[in-house]
Amino acid sequence: MTDVPRPESPQPYRWMVLALTAACFLLTFVVRFIWPPLIPVVVPVLGMKMSQAGAYMSAFYIGYVITQIPAGILADYFGIRLILALSLALEGITTFAMGSISTYEAGFALRVATGLGAGAVFSACSRALMEWFPPKERGTAFGALLAAPSAGILLSGIVVPALNKAFNWQAAFQAVGAFTLAVGILLFFLLKTSSQARSQGAGIFGGFKVVFGSRDLILTALAGFCLMWVELGTATWTFASIKHLGYTLKEAGSVMVFYGIGGLIAPLASGYLSDKLGHRKNILMASLLVIAPVTVIFGYQTTIAALSAMGFVFGFVSYLANPHLSVMISEFAGKQWAATANGTSNFVFQLAPIIGPVVMGWAIDITGAYTSVWWIMAIGPLVGALLLIPVNPENRRD
Structure with missing residues (x-):
């Protein structure tokens, strides 16, 4: 779906934008916190040290911090739809691949890559809400978006142990990864963005x-x-x-x-x-x-x-x-x-x-x-x- 001009009056579609962006942001917290509930299960299997288990969270944040500024610049220049879709795709693929790791080093690299994808999401989501919501509704819109971190943490704490118990830890990674990738693909076709606020004329x-x-x-x-x-x-x-x-x-x-x-x-x-x-x-x-x-x-x-x-x-x-x-x-x-x-x-x-x-x-x-x-x-x-x-x-x- 191509970018479209957005009328100045509020449009009903803005609530779809809010739902899509909130889902994107929520999933960054699910893939971020999928690891802590699985530590007691995966560490003995792979023979990892607890310091190495903790380093998997640090690895995520390495990638997460790196992409904050460049992702914001690219979202302003190229538009948010492509950035969000690619970000979720990267998070989904790397989380799915965590279900096949056999070494600490492979898992560390995948967690860095997951963080790279997640780090691009918030800035693009913020711009989407600025484009579609008038000033008098932005508190409500950003409030819903920023409820996603707590919701994501709670959801990962419920869903991930249940998947591990029903199947195994590999399936937990693969199920969350596949769902995240699917949402990224869906978003690419459903999300409209404004062509009026593009920043290309001012330089990247x-x-x-x-x-x-x-x-x-x-x-x-x-x-x-x-x-x-x-x-x-x-x-x-x-x-x-x-x-x-x-x-x-x-x-x-x-x-x-x-x-x-x-x-x-x-x-x-x-x-x-x-x-x-x-x-x-x-x-x-x-x-x-x-x-x-x-x-x-x-x-x-x-x-x-x-x-x-x-x-x-x-x-x-x-x-x-x-x-x-x-x-x-x-x-x-x-x-x-x-x-x-x-x-x-x-x-x-x-x-x-x-x-x-x-x-x-x-x-x-x-x-x-x-x-x-x-x-x-x-x-x-x-x-x-x-x-x-x-x-x-x-x-x-x-």
Whole structure:
């Protein structure tokens, strides 16, 4: 299906665009987190060390970070339909191939390749929503898109163990890979994109002038780094922290289910609310300020019941801010450069899981206590709120 001009008035097809892009983004999290549930099964079979098992997640992020900026540039220049279809195809093929690995090295290379495909998705999805949704609906649209990470994590935790139990670990990889590839092919024929917002006339690197010339965009991206500081820190250290209290990994997992449910609901509610009330910057700043004390409170709970209850609250407040970050970054860049802006910003965001775990692990080594981790995490959103003070939402390009 070729690119078509998009009328200025909202069209019913925009909801199809939202469904397709949300499915794309969700699948990047399913293929990302297909590995953790299979670690206990695959490691003994392949004779791997646990450090090597952990490196498979690092391998994914190597590819994921590499493609953020170039994928955004290419999506702005060539259009989103081709980029998304190729990205899902690469994720699907490499995940399917994981079902046939016999060596650690082969699996590592495939995980890097899967990350390369996944890293191209968010920037293209952001541009699609900017093209099809008017400003008064963008909070709702981005809220639905950004519910996909929590949904993908929850889905992988349910589907992957079930596939492994019903068949085997090879079939789990192959089923998820085949489905992802099928969605990529379907998307290529179903997704329409606007021909009005193409960036070809300004040159393939024209978006950098806009991105790095906007103080508001840069400060918002840095605030996003601060948000990822706590979100990715939680994903990294919660299991170990609860295990340190004497509970099992299964009990820790049940806490994270509540956290994930909160994270699934929050962007949907927050995005819709911002469309009705406006004031996205104020909602974003308030969200960041609330995250800080809730982070510390969660970290000091000692019973599974309290951890589960606070886990839901923690997940909810942690993901309230996500839609507003993406909408603001997209609007500061405008439709023409939305993919470049989101690719560049997401690159900045992904530095948090590279730097944060090292700093927090060092704090645990020094203090011997996990409580220090939660205080260090809480600093991130506070700094993010301060960075947003001089940001002027009226400086959006569209």
